[in-house]
Amino acid sequence: MSALLALFRRELALAWGRGGGPLNTLAFFVGTAALLPLAVGAEPRRLAAVATGAAFAALALASLLSLERMFERDFEDGGLDLLVLAGPSLYAASAAKAFAQWTANGLPLALLSPVIAAMLGASWTLAPLIAVSALLTGLAMTFIGGAGAALALGARRGGLLLVVIVLPLYAPPVILGSGAVEALSNGLPWTSPLLFLAAYALAAIALAPFAMAAACRNAVS
Amino acid sequence: MIAALAVDRLSISRGVRRLFEGQSLRLAAGEAVMLSGANGVGKTSLLRAVAGLLRPDAGTVTFTGADGATLDPDEARADHLHLAGHHDGLKTQRRAEEEFAFWADWFGGAAEHRAAAIDAFDLRPLLALDVRVLSAGQRRRLALARLRAAPRPLWLLDEPLAPLDAHWRSVLAAEMSAHLARGGMILAAAHDPLPIPCRVAEIAA
Numbered sequence: 056m057s058a059l060l061a062l063f064r065r066e067l068a069l070a071w072g073r074g075g076g077p078l079n080t081l082a083f084f085v086g087t088a089a090l091l092p093l094a095v096g097a098e099p100r101r102l103a104a105v106a107t108g109a110a111f112a113a114l115a116l117a118s119l120l121s122l123e124r125m126f127e128r129d130f131e132d133g134g135l136d137l138l139v140l141a142g143p144s145l146y147a148a149s150a151a152k153a154f155a156q157w158t159a160n161g162l163p164l165a166l167l168s169p170v171i172a173a174m175l176g177a178s179w180t181l182a183p184l185i186a187v188s189a190l191l192t193g194l195a196m197t198f199i200g201g202a203g204a205a206l207a208l209g210a211r212r213g214g215l216l217l218v219v220i221v222l223p224l225y226a227p228p229v230i231l232g233s234g235a236v237e238a239l240s241n242g243l244p245w246t247s248p249l250l251f252l253a254a255y256a257l258a259a260i261a262l263a264p265f266a267m268a269a270a271c272r273n274a275v276s
Numbered sequence: 277m278i279a280a281l282a283v284d285r286l287s288i289s290r291g292v293r294r295l296f297e298g299q300s301l302r303l304a305a306g307e308a309v310m311l312s313g314a315n316g317v318g319k320t321s322l323l324r325a326v327a328g329l330l331r332p333d334a335g336t337v338t339f340t341g342a343d344g345a346t347l348d349p350d351e352a353r354a355d356h357l358h359l360a361g362h363h364d365g366l367k368t369q370r371r372a373e374e375e376f377a378f379w380a381d382w383f384g385g386a387a388e389h390r391a392a393a394i395d396a397f398d399l400r401p402l403l404a405l406d407v408r409v410l411s412a413g414q415r416r417r418l419a420l421a422r423l424r425a426a427p428r429p430l431w432l433l434d435e436p437l438a439p440l441d442a443h444w445r446s447v448l449a450a451e452m453s454a455h456l457a458r459g460g461m462i463l464a465a466a467h468d469p470l471p472i473p474c475r476v477a478e479i480a481a
Contacts, residue, residue, distance in 0.1 A: 061381035065367075065374070072369050133363020140327055141354055142382045275329050 058142045059151045066155030069128075076121055077160050084117035084164055088171045103176035107185065107240070110172040111233040114164055114189055115196065115225045121160050122200040122221075123207070123214040125152060126271060130208050136275050149267035150260070153201040161193030177240070184239050188232035188252060195228045195256040196221075198263035205270035227255055278356045278429045279305045279342040281326070281461060286335035288321045294481075295321055299335070301463075301477045305342075305429070308452065308462040310470045313479035319465035320361065322479065323432045326463065328353045339430075358383070358426075361434035364419035366407045372418050373403035376425070383426035393424035396451060397444075412439035424451065431455065433464040437471075445471060 070076050091109045092102055129135040138148050168189040169182035177185070203221035207213035231252035238245035281303040288295045295318030303309050311319045324330040326337050328349065339352035347356075366375045376399065380390050394400060397417040402410060410418065416439045423431055431452075437445050449471035452462055456472065464470055 058382050058384065061378050065370075065378050068370065068374070069367060128367070129365070131363075132365055132367065133361065134365030134367070136324075136327075136329055136359065136361075136363065137365045137379070137382065139329060140357070140359055142384075276331055 059147055062138075062142075062148060063151045063155045066152055067159055070121070070155065070159035077163050080117050080120050080160050081163055081167055083120055084113055084167060084171065087113040087116055088175060091175060099176050103178075106172050106175035106177035107181070107236045108233045109175060110168055110177070110185070111189075111192065111229045113171065114168055114192060115222075115229055117164055118161060118193055118196045119200065119218055119221070121156070122197075122204045123217055125156055125201055125204040126208055126267075126274075127204070127213065130274055135271060139272060139275050145268035145271060146264045149201065149205070149264040149271065153198050153260075153264065153267070156201065157194055157197040161197050162190070165189035165193050172236075177236075181236055181240055184245065184249075185236050188235050188249065191249075191252045191256045192228040192232040195252070195259040196225055198256075198259040199224045202263045202266035202270065205267040205274065208270065208274035228252060231255065277342050278339045278347065278352055278461070279459070280340040281430060281463070282336075282338040282340070283322075283326065284336045284338070286322065286325060286337070287333040288318055288325055288330065289333050290318075290321060294333075296479055296481055297334075299477075299479060303430075303461045303463060305459040305461060306456050308456060308464065308470065308472055308474035310474045310476050311463065311465040311479055312467070312476055317479050317481055319479055320434050323359065323361070323434055323463065323465055327357060327359045327432055329359075356428050357430040357432065358423050358428050359432045359434075360419055360423065360436065364415065366415060366419060368406070368408040370407060371403070372399065372405050372407055372410065375407055376403070376418060376421060379422050380425040383422060383428070385422075385426035389427060390425045393421040396424050397421040397447070413441055413444060416440060417444060420448065420451075423455075427458075429460050431460065431462045431464075433462065433466075435466055436464055437466060437468055 088110060095101060139145055165186055169185045172185050173179055200221050203217045206220060207217040210216050231248045235245045235248040283301045286299045287297040301309060311322060313319055321330055325332045339347040339349060341347050399418060399421055402414055436448060440448060452472045
Protein backbone atom coordinates (compact mmCIF):
# COMPACT_ATOMS: atom_id res chain seq x y z
CA MET A 56 0.00 0.00 0.00
CA SER A 57 1.38 3.39 -0.87
CA ALA A 58 2.64 5.52 1.98
CA LEU A 59 0.16 8.36 1.42
CA LEU A 60 -2.82 6.03 1.36
CA ALA A 61 -1.51 4.40 4.55
CA LEU A 62 -1.27 7.84 6.18
CA PHE A 63 -4.79 8.77 5.05
CA ARG A 64 -6.23 5.54 6.46
CA ARG A 65 -4.34 5.91 9.72
CA GLU A 66 -5.62 9.47 10.17
CA LEU A 67 -9.19 8.32 9.51
CA ALA A 68 -8.82 5.44 11.96
CA LEU A 69 -7.45 7.83 14.59
CA ALA A 70 -10.32 10.28 14.03
CA TRP A 71 -12.96 7.57 14.33
CA GLY A 72 -11.10 5.67 17.02
CA ARG A 73 -12.16 5.48 20.63
CA GLY A 74 -14.12 8.53 21.70
CA GLY A 75 -15.83 8.90 18.30
CA GLY A 76 -14.42 12.39 17.69
CA PRO A 77 -16.60 13.35 14.70
CA LEU A 78 -19.76 12.45 16.65
CA ASN A 79 -18.84 15.13 19.16
CA THR A 80 -18.35 17.60 16.32
CA LEU A 81 -21.79 16.75 14.90
CA ALA A 82 -23.39 17.07 18.35
CA PHE A 83 -21.74 20.47 18.73
CA PHE A 84 -23.11 21.54 15.34
CA VAL A 85 -26.65 20.48 16.30
CA GLY A 86 -26.31 22.06 19.74
CA THR A 87 -25.13 25.45 18.46
CA ALA A 88 -27.89 25.55 15.85
CA ALA A 89 -30.48 24.61 18.48
CA LEU A 90 -29.44 27.63 20.56
CA LEU A 91 -30.63 30.02 17.85
CA PRO A 92 -34.40 29.55 18.37
CA LEU A 93 -33.80 29.99 22.09
CA ALA A 94 -31.95 33.25 21.46
CA VAL A 95 -34.12 34.92 18.78
CA GLY A 96 -37.45 33.22 19.52
CA ALA A 97 -39.07 30.24 17.86
CA GLU A 98 -41.34 32.23 15.51
CA PRO A 99 -40.95 30.36 12.14
CA ARG A 100 -40.86 33.46 9.89
CA ARG A 101 -38.15 35.16 11.87
CA LEU A 102 -36.12 31.94 12.15
CA ALA A 103 -36.40 31.09 8.46
CA ALA A 104 -34.95 34.48 7.56
CA VAL A 105 -31.67 33.70 9.31
CA ALA A 106 -31.68 29.90 8.96
CA THR A 107 -28.98 29.51 6.30
CA GLY A 108 -26.74 32.18 7.74
CA ALA A 109 -26.96 30.64 11.19
CA ALA A 110 -26.29 27.17 9.80
CA PHE A 111 -23.10 28.39 8.06
CA ALA A 112 -21.89 30.20 11.18
CA ALA A 113 -22.46 27.05 13.23
CA LEU A 114 -20.66 25.03 10.55
CA ALA A 115 -17.64 27.33 10.78
CA LEU A 116 -17.49 26.93 14.57
CA ALA A 117 -17.99 23.17 14.46
CA SER A 118 -15.21 22.69 11.92
CA LEU A 119 -12.76 24.43 14.28
CA LEU A 120 -13.24 21.85 17.00
CA SER A 121 -11.00 18.98 15.98
CA LEU A 122 -8.39 21.02 14.10
CA GLU A 123 -6.18 21.52 17.12
CA ARG A 124 -5.32 17.82 17.24
CA MET A 125 -4.51 17.58 13.55
CA PHE A 126 -0.72 17.89 13.96
CA GLU A 127 -0.42 18.14 17.74
CA ARG A 128 -0.52 14.40 18.51
CA ASP A 129 2.18 13.73 15.91
CA PHE A 130 4.22 16.61 17.25
CA GLU A 131 4.04 15.26 20.80
CA ASP A 132 4.79 11.59 20.06
CA GLY A 133 7.61 12.22 17.57
CA GLY A 134 5.63 10.98 14.58
CA LEU A 135 5.96 14.40 12.99
CA ASP A 136 9.78 14.02 12.97
CA LEU A 137 9.41 10.87 10.92
CA LEU A 138 6.79 12.38 8.62
CA VAL A 139 9.17 15.28 7.96
CA LEU A 140 12.23 13.05 7.63
CA ALA A 141 11.13 10.24 5.33
CA GLY A 142 8.38 9.11 3.02
CA PRO A 143 6.57 11.23 0.42
CA SER A 144 7.03 14.99 0.39
CA LEU A 145 5.75 16.89 3.40
CA TYR A 146 3.45 18.84 1.07
CA ALA A 147 1.74 15.59 0.03
CA ALA A 148 1.67 14.28 3.60
CA SER A 149 0.06 17.51 4.84
CA ALA A 150 -2.53 17.35 2.08
CA ALA A 151 -3.29 13.70 2.92
CA LYS A 152 -3.75 14.60 6.58
CA ALA A 153 -6.05 17.49 5.68
CA PHE A 154 -8.15 15.32 3.34
CA ALA A 155 -8.50 12.73 6.09
CA GLN A 156 -9.52 15.45 8.53
CA TRP A 157 -12.15 16.66 6.05
CA THR A 158 -13.42 13.14 5.35
CA ALA A 159 -13.81 12.45 9.06
CA ASN A 160 -15.30 15.81 10.09
CA GLY A 161 -16.13 18.10 7.16
CA LEU A 162 -18.02 15.52 5.14
CA PRO A 163 -20.44 14.45 7.92
CA LEU A 164 -20.94 18.12 8.86
CA ALA A 165 -21.76 19.01 5.25
CA LEU A 166 -24.25 16.16 4.97
CA LEU A 167 -25.90 17.26 8.20
CA SER A 168 -26.12 20.95 7.28
CA PRO A 169 -29.26 20.75 5.03
CA VAL A 170 -30.99 19.04 7.96
CA ILE A 171 -29.85 21.77 10.35
CA ALA A 172 -30.98 24.49 7.95
CA ALA A 173 -34.36 22.77 7.50
CA MET A 174 -34.68 22.41 11.27
CA LEU A 175 -34.32 26.20 11.49
CA GLY A 176 -37.01 26.64 8.84
CA ALA A 177 -35.15 26.80 5.53
CA SER A 178 -36.99 25.23 2.60
CA TRP A 179 -36.09 21.65 1.64
CA THR A 180 -35.76 22.81 -1.97
CA LEU A 181 -32.53 24.50 -0.89
CA ALA A 182 -31.12 21.28 0.56
CA PRO A 183 -28.95 20.17 -2.41
CA LEU A 184 -27.33 23.59 -2.78
CA ILE A 185 -26.79 23.85 0.98
CA ALA A 186 -25.05 20.46 0.97
CA VAL A 187 -22.80 21.37 -1.98
CA SER A 188 -21.91 24.77 -0.50
CA ALA A 189 -21.21 23.15 2.86
CA LEU A 190 -18.94 20.57 1.22
CA LEU A 191 -16.87 23.28 -0.46
CA THR A 192 -16.93 25.49 2.64
CA GLY A 193 -15.75 22.55 4.73
CA LEU A 194 -12.88 21.79 2.32
CA ALA A 195 -11.66 25.38 2.42
CA MET A 196 -12.00 25.54 6.20
CA THR A 197 -10.16 22.25 6.77
CA PHE A 198 -7.18 23.18 4.63
CA ILE A 199 -6.90 26.71 6.00
CA GLY A 200 -7.47 25.37 9.49
CA GLY A 201 -4.72 22.81 8.97
CA ALA A 202 -2.26 25.60 8.19
CA GLY A 203 -3.39 27.36 11.36
CA ALA A 204 -3.01 24.14 13.37
CA ALA A 205 0.54 23.66 12.10
CA LEU A 206 1.42 27.29 12.88
CA ALA A 207 0.08 26.94 16.42
CA LEU A 208 2.22 23.84 17.13
CA GLY A 209 4.22 24.15 20.30
CA ALA A 210 2.41 27.29 21.45
CA ARG A 211 0.79 27.31 24.85
CA ARG A 212 -3.00 27.42 24.48
CA GLY A 213 -2.47 26.56 20.83
CA GLY A 214 -6.17 25.90 20.32
CA LEU A 215 -7.08 29.48 21.05
CA LEU A 216 -4.25 30.81 18.89
CA LEU A 217 -5.46 28.59 16.06
CA VAL A 218 -8.97 30.06 16.25
CA VAL A 219 -7.60 33.60 16.14
CA ILE A 220 -5.40 32.77 13.13
CA VAL A 221 -8.02 31.04 11.00
CA LEU A 222 -11.37 32.71 11.79
CA PRO A 223 -10.70 35.77 9.56
CA LEU A 224 -9.91 33.37 6.70
CA TYR A 225 -13.22 31.59 7.31
CA ALA A 226 -15.14 34.76 6.40
CA PRO A 227 -15.03 34.38 2.58
CA PRO A 228 -16.42 30.81 2.46
CA VAL A 229 -19.16 31.71 4.94
CA ILE A 230 -20.12 34.79 2.90
CA LEU A 231 -20.01 32.95 -0.44
CA GLY A 232 -21.67 29.73 0.76
CA SER A 233 -24.59 31.34 2.55
CA GLY A 234 -24.72 33.96 -0.24
CA ALA A 235 -25.31 31.29 -2.89
CA VAL A 236 -28.10 29.73 -0.84
CA GLU A 237 -29.70 33.12 -0.08
CA ALA A 238 -29.61 33.99 -3.78
CA LEU A 239 -31.36 30.76 -4.74
CA SER A 240 -34.04 31.22 -2.08
CA ASN A 241 -34.72 34.76 -3.41
CA GLY A 242 -34.84 33.54 -6.99
CA LEU A 243 -31.59 35.32 -7.95
CA PRO A 244 -28.66 33.87 -9.92
CA TRP A 245 -26.66 31.73 -7.49
CA THR A 246 -23.92 30.20 -9.64
CA SER A 247 -21.31 32.92 -9.35
CA PRO A 248 -21.01 32.87 -5.53
CA LEU A 249 -20.85 29.07 -5.73
CA LEU A 250 -18.09 29.23 -8.35
CA PHE A 251 -16.16 31.75 -6.28
CA LEU A 252 -16.54 29.42 -3.30
CA ALA A 253 -15.21 26.51 -5.38
CA ALA A 254 -12.26 28.66 -6.48
CA TYR A 255 -11.52 29.59 -2.87
CA ALA A 256 -11.65 25.93 -1.81
CA LEU A 257 -9.34 24.87 -4.67
CA ALA A 258 -6.89 27.63 -3.85
CA ALA A 259 -6.89 26.52 -0.20
CA ILE A 260 -6.28 22.88 -1.23
CA ALA A 261 -3.38 23.88 -3.47
CA LEU A 262 -1.71 26.47 -1.24
CA ALA A 263 -2.40 25.54 2.38
CA PRO A 264 -0.25 22.36 2.31
CA PHE A 265 2.80 24.59 1.56
CA ALA A 266 2.07 26.53 4.74
CA MET A 267 1.43 23.32 6.71
CA ALA A 268 4.72 21.80 5.52
CA ALA A 269 6.75 24.92 6.30
CA ALA A 270 5.15 25.30 9.73
CA CYS A 271 5.75 21.61 10.56
CA ARG A 272 9.42 21.87 9.56
CA ASN A 273 9.71 24.90 11.77
CA ALA A 274 7.96 23.16 14.68
CA VAL A 275 10.27 20.12 14.74
CA SER A 276 13.48 22.15 14.52
CA MET B 277 23.00 4.54 -0.81
CA ILE B 278 24.99 6.45 1.77
CA ALA B 279 28.48 5.01 2.12
CA ALA B 280 30.01 7.71 4.32
CA LEU B 281 28.92 10.51 6.60
CA ALA B 282 31.04 13.56 7.37
CA VAL B 283 30.11 16.09 10.03
CA ASP B 284 32.37 19.14 9.88
CA ARG B 285 32.76 21.82 12.54
CA LEU B 286 29.11 21.66 13.56
CA SER B 287 27.79 24.24 16.02
CA ILE B 288 24.29 24.00 17.47
CA SER B 289 22.26 26.28 19.73
CA ARG B 290 18.95 25.70 21.44
CA GLY B 291 17.30 29.03 22.09
CA VAL B 292 20.06 31.41 23.15
CA ARG B 293 22.27 28.69 24.60
CA ARG B 294 25.14 27.37 22.48
CA LEU B 295 25.27 23.59 23.03
CA PHE B 296 28.58 22.85 21.35
CA GLU B 297 30.90 24.30 18.72
CA GLY B 298 33.17 22.87 16.07
CA GLN B 299 32.09 19.24 16.46
CA SER B 300 33.39 17.01 13.66
CA LEU B 301 33.12 13.29 13.04
CA ARG B 302 33.52 10.77 10.25
CA LEU B 303 31.60 7.59 9.66
CA ALA B 304 32.32 5.11 6.87
CA ALA B 305 30.47 1.98 5.73
CA GLY B 306 30.61 -0.75 8.37
CA GLU B 307 31.50 1.62 11.21
CA ALA B 308 29.72 2.59 14.40
CA VAL B 309 30.30 5.73 16.43
CA MET B 310 28.98 6.26 19.91
CA LEU B 311 28.28 9.84 20.96
CA SER B 312 28.95 10.28 24.63
CA GLY B 313 28.70 13.27 26.89
CA ALA B 314 26.84 14.65 29.88
CA ASN B 315 23.05 15.08 29.92
CA GLY B 316 21.99 18.11 27.91
CA VAL B 317 25.28 18.49 26.09
CA GLY B 318 23.56 18.12 22.72
CA LYS B 319 23.80 14.45 21.67
CA THR B 320 20.18 14.31 20.55
CA SER B 321 20.51 17.69 18.83
CA LEU B 322 23.51 16.43 16.89
CA LEU B 323 21.52 13.40 15.72
CA ARG B 324 18.62 15.66 14.71
CA ALA B 325 21.01 17.94 12.83
CA VAL B 326 22.39 14.95 10.90
CA ALA B 327 18.77 13.94 10.15
CA GLY B 328 18.14 17.47 8.85
CA LEU B 329 15.42 18.27 11.41
CA LEU B 330 17.54 20.90 13.12
CA ARG B 331 19.43 23.64 11.34
CA PRO B 332 22.93 24.06 12.76
CA ASP B 333 24.37 27.55 13.40
CA ALA B 334 27.49 26.60 11.49
CA GLY B 335 29.15 23.59 9.96
CA THR B 336 28.11 21.01 7.39
CA VAL B 337 26.76 17.48 7.19
CA THR B 338 27.83 15.65 4.02
CA PHE B 339 26.61 12.30 2.75
CA THR B 340 28.77 10.45 0.25
CA GLY B 341 27.60 7.64 -2.01
CA ALA B 342 29.34 4.34 -2.76
CA ASP B 343 30.90 5.85 -5.90
CA GLY B 344 32.46 8.67 -3.90
CA ALA B 345 30.04 11.32 -5.19
CA THR B 346 28.39 13.73 -2.76
CA LEU B 347 24.67 12.99 -2.43
CA ASP B 348 21.85 15.50 -2.35
CA PRO B 349 21.31 15.81 1.42
CA ASP B 350 17.50 15.94 1.25
CA GLU B 351 17.30 12.79 -0.86
CA ALA B 352 19.90 10.99 1.21
CA ARG B 353 17.96 11.75 4.38
CA ALA B 354 14.56 10.89 2.96
CA ASP B 355 15.61 7.52 1.55
CA HIS B 356 18.68 6.22 3.35
CA LEU B 357 18.44 7.08 7.01
CA HIS B 358 16.57 5.94 10.12
CA LEU B 359 16.11 8.04 13.24
CA ALA B 360 15.01 6.17 16.36
CA GLY B 361 14.69 7.98 19.65
CA HIS B 362 12.53 8.37 22.75
CA HIS B 363 9.68 9.79 20.72
CA ASP B 364 8.79 6.80 18.63
CA GLY B 365 5.75 8.11 16.74
CA LEU B 366 3.57 5.25 18.02
CA LYS B 367 -0.06 6.09 18.72
CA THR B 368 -1.12 4.60 22.03
CA GLN B 369 -4.73 3.96 21.00
CA ARG B 370 -3.79 1.87 17.96
CA ARG B 371 -2.83 -1.79 17.83
CA ALA B 372 0.88 -2.63 17.64
CA GLU B 373 0.26 -4.44 14.36
CA GLU B 374 -1.35 -1.39 12.75
CA GLU B 375 1.41 0.93 13.90
CA PHE B 376 4.15 -1.43 12.76
CA ALA B 377 2.49 -1.76 9.34
CA PHE B 378 1.99 1.99 9.00
CA TRP B 379 5.59 2.91 9.69
CA ALA B 380 6.84 0.06 7.49
CA ASP B 381 4.62 1.50 4.71
CA TRP B 382 5.91 5.00 5.39
CA PHE B 383 9.55 3.94 5.16
CA GLY B 384 8.82 1.67 2.20
CA GLY B 385 9.56 -1.74 3.75
CA ALA B 386 9.19 -4.84 1.56
CA ALA B 387 7.11 -7.80 2.76
CA GLU B 388 10.04 -10.16 3.36
CA HIS B 389 11.86 -7.56 5.46
CA ARG B 390 8.73 -6.98 7.55
CA ALA B 391 8.49 -10.68 8.30
CA ALA B 392 12.19 -10.77 9.23
CA ALA B 393 11.71 -7.75 11.52
CA ILE B 394 8.78 -9.38 13.31
CA ASP B 395 10.84 -12.52 13.87
CA ALA B 396 14.00 -10.69 14.91
CA PHE B 397 12.27 -8.66 17.62
CA ASP B 398 9.76 -11.42 18.45
CA LEU B 399 6.81 -9.08 17.92
CA ARG B 400 4.24 -11.79 17.19
CA PRO B 401 2.89 -11.95 20.79
CA LEU B 402 2.61 -8.14 20.84
CA LEU B 403 0.96 -7.48 17.51
CA ALA B 404 -2.65 -7.88 18.67
CA LEU B 405 -2.16 -5.59 21.69
CA ASP B 406 -2.81 -1.85 21.90
CA VAL B 407 0.41 0.19 22.04
CA ARG B 408 -0.99 1.71 25.25
CA VAL B 409 -0.55 -1.57 27.19
CA LEU B 410 3.01 -2.30 26.04
CA SER B 411 5.87 -1.90 28.50
CA ALA B 412 8.64 0.59 27.70
CA GLY B 413 10.90 -2.24 26.52
CA GLN B 414 8.22 -3.86 24.35
CA ARG B 415 7.42 -0.50 22.84
CA ARG B 416 11.08 0.10 22.04
CA ARG B 417 11.24 -3.31 20.32
CA LEU B 418 8.22 -2.36 18.23
CA ALA B 419 9.89 0.93 17.28
CA LEU B 420 13.29 -0.62 16.55
CA ALA B 421 11.71 -3.26 14.32
CA ARG B 422 11.37 -0.48 11.71
CA LEU B 423 15.13 -0.52 11.25
CA ARG B 424 14.83 -4.08 10.03
CA ALA B 425 11.48 -3.76 8.24
CA ALA B 426 12.77 -1.03 5.91
CA PRO B 427 16.53 -1.48 5.50
CA ARG B 428 18.42 1.81 5.28
CA PRO B 429 22.17 2.21 5.56
CA LEU B 430 22.48 4.91 8.23
CA TRP B 431 20.96 4.37 11.68
CA LEU B 432 20.75 7.34 14.03
CA LEU B 433 19.90 5.89 17.43
CA ASP B 434 19.15 7.87 20.57
CA GLU B 435 19.68 5.78 23.71
CA PRO B 436 18.69 2.58 21.90
CA LEU B 437 19.45 0.30 24.83
CA ALA B 438 17.84 2.29 27.62
CA PRO B 439 14.57 0.41 28.28
CA LEU B 440 15.69 -3.02 27.04
CA ASP B 441 16.50 -5.96 29.33
CA ALA B 442 19.70 -8.03 29.06
CA HIS B 443 18.23 -10.48 26.55
CA TRP B 444 16.94 -7.79 24.19
CA ARG B 445 20.16 -5.81 24.50
CA SER B 446 22.02 -8.83 23.18
CA VAL B 447 19.45 -9.25 20.39
CA LEU B 448 19.87 -5.60 19.43
CA ALA B 449 23.65 -5.99 19.58
CA ALA B 450 23.37 -8.89 17.11
CA GLU B 451 21.14 -6.78 14.84
CA MET B 452 23.63 -3.90 14.97
CA SER B 453 26.57 -6.20 14.17
CA ALA B 454 24.68 -7.70 11.24
CA HIS B 455 23.84 -4.19 10.00
CA LEU B 456 27.51 -3.18 10.12
CA ALA B 457 28.54 -6.43 8.42
CA ARG B 458 26.15 -5.55 5.55
CA GLY B 459 27.99 -2.23 5.14
CA GLY B 460 25.63 -0.15 7.27
CA MET B 461 26.56 2.70 9.60
CA ILE B 462 25.44 3.45 13.14
CA LEU B 463 25.62 6.76 14.98
CA ALA B 464 24.26 6.27 18.47
CA ALA B 465 23.94 8.55 21.47
CA ALA B 466 24.35 6.49 24.62
CA HIS B 467 25.52 6.56 28.21
CA ASP B 468 26.21 2.84 28.58
CA PRO B 469 28.89 1.49 26.22
CA LEU B 470 27.44 0.06 23.01
CA PRO B 471 27.68 -3.76 22.92
CA ILE B 472 29.48 -3.66 19.55
CA PRO B 473 32.95 -2.52 18.47
CA CYS B 474 32.73 1.24 17.97
CA ARG B 475 34.61 4.49 18.18
CA VAL B 476 33.60 6.97 20.85
CA ALA B 477 33.05 10.64 20.03
CA GLU B 478 33.02 12.76 23.15
CA ILE B 479 30.83 15.86 22.92
CA ALA B 480 31.80 18.68 25.21
CA ALA B 481 30.34 22.16 25.55
